Amino acid sequence: MSNAYASAPEADIILSTRVRLARNYADLPFEAKIAPEEAQEVIKRAAARLCGDEDEHFTFLRMSSLDENERKVLSEKRLVSLDLLAKPETGAALVSDDETVSVMLNEEDHLRIQAMLPGLQPERAAEKAFHADDRLGAAEPFAFDAKWGYLTSSPTNAGTGMRASAILHLPALTLSKRMGALAQAVGKLGFTLRGMYGESGEADGCLYQMSNQAAIGRSEDDIVQNFLAVCAQAAEQEREERKRMIERDQDAFADKMMRTVGILLNARLMDEREFMRMYSDLRMAAGVGLLNIPVPGIDRLMLEMQPASLNALAGDELSERDRLLLRASEVRTRLTALMDDDEHME
Amino acid sequence: MSNAYASAPEADIILSTRVRLARNYADLPFEAKIAPEEAQEVIKRAAARLCGDEDEHFTFLRMSSLDENERKVLSEKRLVSLDLLAKPETGAALVSDDETVSVMLNEEDHLRIQAMLPGLQPERAAEKAFHADDRLGAAEPFAFDAKWGYLTSSPTNAGTGMRASAILHLPALTLSKRMGALAQAVGKLGFTLRGMYGESGEADGCLYQMSNQAAIGRSEDDIVQNFLAVCAQAAEQEREERKRMIERDQDAFADKMMRTVGILLNARLMDEREFMRMYSDLRMAAGVGLLNIPVPGIDRLMLEMQPASLNALAGDELSERDRLLLRASEVRTRLTALMDDDEHME
Numbered sequence: 178m179s180n181a182y183a184s185a186p187e188a189d190i191i192l193s194t195r196v197r198l199a200r201n202y203a204d205l206p207f208e209a210k211i212a213p214e215e216a217q218e219v220i221k222r223a224a225a226r227l228c229g230d231e232d233e234h235f236t237f238l239r240m241s242s243l244d245e246n247e248r249k250v251l252s253e254k255r256l257v258s259l260d261l262l263a264k265p266e267t268g269a270a271l272v273s274d275d276e277t278v279s280v281m282l283n284e285e286d287h288l289r290i291q292a293m294l295p296g297l298q299p300e301r302a303a304e305k306a307f308h309a310d311d312r313l314g315a316a317e318p319f320a321f322d323a324k325w326g327y328l329t330s331s332p333t334n335a336g337t338g339m340r341a342s343a344i345l346h347l348p349a350l351t352l353s354k355r356m357g358a359l360a361q362a363v364g365k366l367g368f369t370l371r372g373m374y375g376e377s378g379e380a381d382g383c384l385y386q387m388s389n390q391a392a393i394g395r396s397e398d399d400i401v402q403n404f405l406a407v408c409a410q411a412a413e414q415e416r417e418e419r420k421r422m423i424e425r426d427q428d429a430f431a432d433k434m435m436r437t438v439g440i441l442l443n444a445r446l447m448d449e450r451e452f453m454r455m456y457s458d459l460r461m462a463a464g465v466g467l468l469n470i471p472v473p474g475i476d477r478l479m480l481e482m483q484p485a486s487l488n489a490l491a492g493d494e495l496s497e498r499d500r501l502l503l504r505a506s507e508v509r510t511r512l513t514a515l516m517d518d519d520e521h522m523e
Numbered sequence: 524m525s526n527a528y529a530s531a532p533e534a535d536i537i538l539s540t541r542v543r544l545a546r547n548y549a550d551l552p553f554e555a556k557i558a559p560e561e562a563q564e565v566i567k568r569a570a571a572r573l574c575g576d577e578d579e580h581f582t583f584l585r586m587s588s589l590d591e592n593e594r595k596v597l598s599e600k601r602l603v604s605l606d607l608l609a610k611p612e613t614g615a616a617l618v619s620d621d622e623t624v625s626v627m628l629n630e631e632d633h634l635r636i637q638a639m640l641p642g643l644q645p646e647r648a649a650e651k652a653f654h655a656d657d658r659l660g661a662a663e664p665f666a667f668d669a670k671w672g673y674l675t676s677s678p679t680n681a682g683t684g685m686r687a688s689a690i691l692h693l694p695a696l697t698l699s700k701r702m703g704a705l706a707q708a709v710g711k712l713g714f715t716l717r718g719m720y721g722e723s724g725e726a727d728g729c730l731y732q733m734s735n736q737a738a739i740g741r742s743e744d745d746i747v748q749n750f751l752a753v754c755a756q757a758a759e760q761e762r763e764e765r766k767r768m769i770e771r772d773q774d775a776f777a778d779k780m781m782r783t784v785g786i787l788l789n790a791r792l793m794d795e796r797e798f799m800r801m802y803s804d805l806r807m808a809a810g811v812g813l814l815n816i817p818v819p820g821i822d823r824l825m826l827e828m829q830p831a832s833l834n835a836l837a838g839d840e841l842s843e844r845d846r847l848l849l850r851a852s853e854v855r856t857r858l859t860a861l862m863d864d865d866e867h868m869e
Contacts, residue, residue, distance in 0.1 A: 431791045432790055435789040438789055439788055440786065442785055443781040444785070445777045445781055501774075
């Protein structure tokens, strides 16, 4: 069932895994009470630790030196949060060259260390996050309590300061209306599953984020192992549901998927919501082997067709109509290239 | 505006023109009172006149010797009427090899002589019909009254016995809701415009039939000339409306048309109504030059995708599902071939 191109574990269902660590310097006030010069001290320390690194090169980005579209592109790439964008004066980020590790500075905590990898790889992502954590905490100690663990602005992050999250693509479970039951089931295990990108609870592109609820009371390793298990199980349920859907009516399934391909290859105007629906179909068709298109290529296409990324591509703030035109034209070109790379299965 | 491939006059808008002549032998009772052996006499006379012809070869088809699907194929090709199909015992037809001339025997009148040509060609079609008429009436005289003209089963056909009709493709006038006004306007001139193929007044594929209301009170030539003028005018209105539609939003127009192409080239299941809608888009896109596909090829595709024609292609009575599959697969193959013949314009 899994696609040959989906080299990362569970990549047919899981787009990416992220492990985030919240840290605060013990000798500086937390975010609610921090003074501007103290926030600059956070930046100075973190940049000094990571920018000189020879193994892994980091780029330092001060939010105030980026224009609005550049900031939005960082958010669309999930390298920084919307909360950081809301702090143009003191907010900053350190981003590794391969964009797998990013550290947000002066967001809700002094440091938010994030490592993001394709597919389901919480152990490897945690390793990468801890590696950055070790380097960042080497000189100035972090706020840590023997009983409570790491101290954070919000008590929900205290303890390990760790949040593991993953983006799951669950179109079959969505169509069969099983998402409510799944969200409830994982809730009982201490995890949250919620729609991404969509408004009012809908999940555009059938993308959902799974994450652990509490950072306290368990070891980091326990969090990672439990997270791994619950994500793998959700992915397996999605695979089973896709199988049932295809067995129920293979022709209707192929018809729906191939019509999507036809529209993507021919439309002249395409808005974001429609594109996300079609991305979801395309990703599922590739995931089950109906189309020989590499899933990572489809995900890259999705990320690059977001509004700020399209503006960046055009080198200009696009009008609404021009964005619809550019999205349609880029999708045609890029999808054609993705399909030409491999044999388009009949 | 007109397509290079639409070699027949007005073929960007008008699919075909038909001229039909109603004739009855003077010495045989009309249809309502005809005895079976007299109906056989009609067949014998007509076949004797046309089958021996050396210029134009005709095939003789007795409805009773065809199976149900073969009869439906004749109707889908518009060579015989549904009324003739309802008379399997005495109904018959003579069809010229190029299928431009067909004579129905023992339909509402003894003879219904029809000549059908692509585009708007009522004069040429009338010529062809009169040529067959001359040969059929050469030995046994037709019922003719000095005051009333040719006598027919239904008084609406008496006089010239002539009905000119054409199939018009009017998607832009349909979309802009101008069909009601057009039908009223041509009605005042003595013509009828009604939707073809659709149920309850809708016109599947935006195809309409224009025909003259009365066969009496005017010369054949007047009927033909008036018909020519009113059809050409309707076609011109459609062209103007297409132009306005494109000028209003060229991108939206291209988007709609190209999505249709994408679906036609990729769908795995296609029902007749959806196909007719898409045929209409495709024909308009070719008609205005957005696509370089020959319009006659698109019309042939439409005729061949009808249910009985698909059964004939499969050599079997298809299940509903199998027909959806075969239609989708044939459309993919044939449209690809039509597009490969010519350069697919960007």
